[in-house]
Amino acid sequence: MRKALIPTLASLALCGAATVTLIATNATAQTAAPARKPVMMALVAPGTMLAENTPAPSPDRNMRMPSSAEMAAAFKQMCEDRYAREAGRMGYLEARLSLTQSEQPLFARWKGVKLDIAKKRAADCGQAVSRLDHKAATPVEHMSREQDILKKRLADLDAERPALAALYDALTPKQREAFSGDHRMMAGGGMDHRGMMRRGMMMRPDMRPGPMEPGDHPPPPPPL
DSSP, X not given: OHHHHHHXXXXXXXXXXXXXXXXXXXXXXXXXXXXXXXXXXXXXXXXXXXXXXXXXXXXXXXXXXXXXXXXXXXXXXXXXXXXXXXXXXXXXXXXXXXXXXXXXXXXXXXXXXXXXXXXXXXXXXXXXXXXXXXXXXXXXXXXXXHHHHHHHHHHHHHHHHHXXXXXXXXSOHHHHHHHHHHHHHHTTOSOOOSSSEETTEEEOTTSOEEEOOTTOSOOXXXXX
């Protein structure tokens, strides 16, 4: 019996030694080579790679100040559209007021005065743009131009006021409310863009601020 156990014990001893050797070998291998973390690979389309590698465009690449010639052309077009804008506003207001037969002649009189003024001021505006010399005006010249504009505006008010008063006195309270709302919208003087256009002032075609003639502001937005 004892002779039979000796070979069995020897086999167990050899197996244990082999196991210890295997564990030691694995530990040495893990210490020598750093563990590698799994890496996920993704397929990227060529267009995506190009977009990622292309530098972002500069914010100022597509932005530039208009030239003096471009500004002059824009203001010339504004002058030419002046009469058309006033005629369109008159037509809109006439339809909005729903005038009676007795009110229509009074409106026609006031409309005629307004369109006559618009035609004169459009001509003045076009002449001012055409003779632009691109030279900075002296303080005296600037004051003279502003004075001339104010004189013309005062003459326009003197011509318009009698016809306006006669029409307004004949309107009903509801019509007056509609009329006053339209008048306030047009009297705002234009957009406030901090340098391009302010109430009573505008950026001239030569990029210099100057007095703004009456009616040089853009047309009002269409009613909702």
